[in-house]
Amino acid sequence: MQTEMSKSGSNPFNAISPTANTIINIGFMLYTIACLLPILLIVMVSLSNEQDVLTKGYSFIPNQIDFTAYKFLFTDWQQILRSYGVTIFVTIAGTILSLIIMALYAYPISRTDFPHRKFFTFFIFFTMLFNGGLVPWYLVYVNMLNLRDNIWALVLPLLVSAFFVLVIRTFFQSTIPVAILEAAKIDGASEMLIFFRIVTPLSLPVLATVALFSTVNYWNDWFLSLVFITDDKTLSIQYLMYKMLLNIQFLASNSNAASAIAAAGGQVSFPNETVRMAMAIMGIGPIVFAYPFFQKYFVKGLTVGAVKG
Structure with missing residues (x-):
């Protein structure tokens, strides 16, 4: 028992398998992207042309960069x-x-x-x-x-x-x-x-x-x-x-x-x-x-x- 604990180290997170660790990291990455996407959308819409927004809706990639709003x-x-x-x-x-x-x-x-x-x-x-x-x-x-x-x-x-x-x-x-x-x-x-x-x-x-x-x-x-x-x-x-x-x-x-x-x-x-x-x-x-x-x-x-x- 002592040998197993010494191998795993004092950090309890060392006991997590590499597969589980990868899944957790991917989950947090997806969550981070989900949090950043709305902010990115707001930035892109603010740089879009007003007429394009009214006719085509919100888009992450504007047809043309327009600073009219600012x-x-x-x-x-x-x-x-x-x-x-x-x-x-x-x-x-x-x-x-x-x-x-x-x-x-x-x-x-x-x-x-x-x-x-x-x-x-x-x-x-x-x-x-x-x-x-x-x-x-x-x-x-x-x-x-x-x-x-x-x-x-x-x-x-x-x-x-x-x-x-x-x-x-x-x-x-x-x-x-x-x-x-x-x-x-x-x-x-x-x-x-x-x-x-x-x-x-x-x-x-x-x-x-x-x-x-x-x-x-x-x-x-x-x-x-x-x-x-x-x-x-x-x-x-x-x-x-x-x-x-x-x-x-x-x-x-x-x-x-x-x-x-x-x-x-x-x-x-x-x-x-x-x-x-x-x-x-x-x-x-x-x-x-x-x-x-x-x-x-x-x-x-x-x-x-x-x-x-």
Whole structure:
């Protein structure tokens, strides 16, 4: 028995037969291709001619490369760059602040020696079940905090997620050894020093996972711009794309508006389908580059609490 284990090595995956290993690799390759094909199709359609898309449908190989959709989008390139700047600032600032606040909330309620941890745990859990409603929520940010047409109105509402707080708390409880915290306290370390010098480095998997989800939430958000922002200088890129799409659909379906535009010497035909795909590319493009920075922590962070030692 010992000889067989030494031959197979300490890695349990060495016991998998070459045939099974090949089948697994092929399965993952097919799955990866299936995930990439829709993105490739969107790119190809955005580079297609609008008339070809309407007559022949979507195709992975366009008859001719046409940048009309992107030219149409970048007609007002200054507004697009400004909205990109707003979204990038909101995403970076919001992710950093939310991660700090949620981690600082989760750490005390993960400590068994904190006398009020049950109350604060129930307090954050209660917000997952009930909320005050849309109107009181809106009045708090507009009338009390005076954040209408303010870039911080795109940051503050998404700062704290009760679910993420509980995930971080669970990781602290199940992963951080209590003996390390007690030893640091005996050596004279303060609670803040313990948190930033010991707990935080040991919690990179869960913090990176929560940071990734927060980044995606901030980047994809368009509802806050719809509710709080009326000034074009503070529009997020997602809401700007949404407004442009609605404008195109309205002009394409309204004959009176098309006649007025034609009388004024403007463009009457609009690349509706190809513009939609170009907007999707512009919306998801930058956020894709965030994934490689979190990938090595992602699986471990997602499986927190799945196995009890």
